Amino acid sequence: MKTVVYENARVYTMDPQAPTAEAIAVRGERIVAVGEVAACREAAGPDARHEDLGGAVVLPGLCDTHIHTANYAWGLRQVDLRDAKSLAQCLELIRAKTKESTSDGWLLGGRWNFNRWDDPRQPTRHDLDSVCPDRPAALPSVDGHTTWVNSLALQRLGYTEDTPDPSGGQIVRDAQGVPNGILRETAAHPLRALLETESADNLPSQLKQAQAKLLAVGLTGIHDIDGEQCRRAFETLYGQGDLALRVHKLIPLAALDEFIERGRCTGDGDSWLSTGPVKIFSDGALGSHTCHVSQPFAGEPDNHGIAILSPGEVDGIVRRAALSGIAVAAHAIGDAANNMMLQALRRWKSTGLAPHLRHRIEHAQHQRPADVVAFTELGVIASMQPVHCTSDIHLVETLLAGHDIASYPWKSLLDNGATLTFGSDAPVEDPNPFHGIHAAVTRQRADGTPQGGFQPHERVSVAEAIRAYTVTAAYASYEEGRKGMLRPGLLADFIAVNTDPFEAEPDQIRETEVALTVVGGVIRHALPR
Numbered sequence: 433m434k435t436v437v438y439e440n441a442r443v444y445t446m447d448p449q450a451p452t453a454e455a456i457a458v459r460g461e462r463i464v465a466v467g468e469v470a471a472c473r474e475a476a477g478p479d480a481r482h483e484d485l486g487g488a489v490v491l492p493g494l495c496d497t498h499i500h501t502a503n504y505a506w507g508l509r510q511v512d513l514r515d516a517k518s519l520a521q522c523l524e525l526i527r528a529k530t531k532e533s534t535s536d537g538w539l540l541g542g543r544w545n546f547n548r549w550d551d552p553r554q555p556t557r558h559d560l561d562s563v564c565p566d567r568p569a570a571l572p573s574v575d576g577h578t579t580w581v582n583s584l585a586l587q588r589l590g591y592t593e594d595t596p597d598p599s600g601g602q603i604v605r606d607a608q609g610v611p612n613g614i615l616r617e618t619a620a621h622p623l624r625a626l627l628e629t630e631s632a633d634n635l636p637s638q639l640k641q642a643q644a645k646l647l648a649v650g651l652t653g654i655h656d657i658d659g660e661q662c663r664r665a666f667e668t669l670y671g672q673g674d675l676a677l678r679v680h681k682l683i684p685l686a687a688l689d690e691f692i693e694r695g696r697c698t699g700d701g702d703s704w705l706s707t708g709p710v711k712i713f714s715d716g717a718l719g720s721h722t723c724h725v726s727q728p729f730a731g732e733p734d735n736h737g738i739a740i741l742s743p744g745e746v747d748g749i750v751r752r753a754a755l756s757g758i759a760v761a762a763h764a765i766g767d768a769a770n771n772m773m774l775q776a777l778r779r780w781k782s783t784g785l786a787p788h789l790r791h792r793i794e795h796a797q798h799q800r801p802a803d804v805v806a807f808t809e810l811g812v813i814a815s816m817q818p819v820h821c822t823s824d825i826h827l828v829e830t831l832l833a834g835h836d837i838a839s840y841p842w843k844s845l846l847d848n849g850a851t852l853t854f855g856s857d858a859p860v861e862d863p864n865p866f867h868g869i870h871a872a873v874t875r876q877r878a879d880g881t882p883q884g885g886f887q888p889h890e891r892v893s894v895a896e897a898i899r900a901y902t903v904t905a906a907y908a909s910y911e912e913g914r915k916g917m918l919r920p921g922l923l924a925d926f927i928a929v930n931t932d933p934f935e936a937e938p939d940q941i942r943e944t945e946v947a948l949t950v951v952g953g954v955i956r957h958a959l960p961r
């Protein structure tokens with residue numbers, strides 16, 4: 433096993449004992465030295481290989497603590513044709529999409545509208561075959577009543593010139609009676625069943641494509657929120673030796689009993705695939721007017737949103753899970769939902785039982801000002817998504833106008849000593865963590881609005897934002913002794929980037945390119961030099 437010295441770099445370790453360095457020496461999956469290049473070379477010995485990073489900036493690998501990876505992977509196969517103004521434009525978009533990956537799975541999405549095209553005729557399978565011949569494609573029109581498929585999709589459906597039209601639908605045909613690639617109404621229904629089975633079978637390979645995208649934006653770890661199908665797919669990838677980033681896999685509430693029965697606890701597993709907390713929902717979301725709020729939404733005097741679980745139900749779940757060694761991660765967006773969860777966790781804490789568990793609140797978007805300190809008192813992790821804040825500015829200013837709340841109170845949480853982690857909630861937002869860091873330090877949208885930032889007193893520093901993606905993300909999966917900073921003995925998970933976030937203008941941070949992603953001492957992504 434050769435030691436590798438990564439050198440000619442500006443290293444930010446996130447280790448308060450030695451915050452900066454020039455080089456990192458890696459042996460196997462671990463860091464053996466961090467510091468001056470001479471010291472690292474000496475620690476590595478004469479046989480070491482040297483990797484010149486060309487003056488790049490090195491950070492610990494970033495971890496997204498709230499991502500729906502299966503949904504994100506499915507989204508990657510979807511082409512959006514809504515804005516296309518011609519068939520040619522549609523075909524160009526489809527061609528570009530198929531070039532993004534080597535997947536042979538279904539190409540989906542669609543939402544084309546031929547009424548808006550300059551030559552408004554319905555397309556055929558031949559058009560689609562010309563840009564997407566090697567994988568089946570099924571692209572519903574914008575109203576969902578017509579589906580445009582290619583020849584391979586017709587084959588998978590078993591549609592031939594001999595197939596009769598189903599009742600309530602039509603397999604449109606050419607002059608020779610051969611299906612031409614347009615399916616109307618019920619003729620498209622068999623696609624659903626086909627896609628469901630094929631999607632489940634293909635999930636590991638789809639996750640592999642998604643993984644490549646995540647590694648390329650600097651993520652070396654994720655906390656996955658999707659279901660058990662996604663867990664099994666990650667297990668498959670791991671078994672095949674194809675898992676290249678570290679996964680802390682949350683448990684859906686529906687699977688809690690099974691986990692308890694099998695004696696699986698939060699933190700079980702290894703550094704690649706570990707068991708997370710159980711995910712529960714205490715309310716809905718702001719955009720749907722369903723998050724649970726103390727004061728009604730503006731203009732809807734009777735609407736306080738929805739409390740999905742009663743305090744008694746939450747108490748029951750927390751007790752059952754925690755007594756079996758499973759922590760709770762509760763989705764809570766409205767201030768009433770957050771207050772309810774914090775009170776439940778306060779009641780639980782007062783029992784003194786299972787104090788090692790690190791419970792979390794997911795999103796934690798709107799807080800009663802007095803509740804901010806409860807996160808610290810109770811040791812509850814606030815798992816938040818910076819880009820949600822900047823996407824929601826308009827919603828907060830309209831729906832929650834005049835509410836006595838602290839919205840996305842990152843700085844207040846940190847100043848009170850709370851543990852804050854960051855993520856994207858992809859595919860709701862882009863998983864790029866540099867978008868999150870930008871939003872966290874500016875509270876501005878990508879276009880720089882609003883000037884000065886939304887409620888700018890809640891902006892955090894670059895170091896605080898990066899900490900929420902590294903050090904505290906590791907703490908949230910009980911792995912602070914394993915990763916999250918660059919220190920000898922810890923896992924060699926790091927990235928090299930082209931922008932120094934500590935020196936750059938915030939809008940440059942958002943555009944950061946990741947040149948190299950190393951997980952467990954192995955280069956998993958590298959930009960061509």
Ligand SMILES: [Zn+2]
Nearest residue numbers: 498500657857
């Ligand atoms: Zn989510």
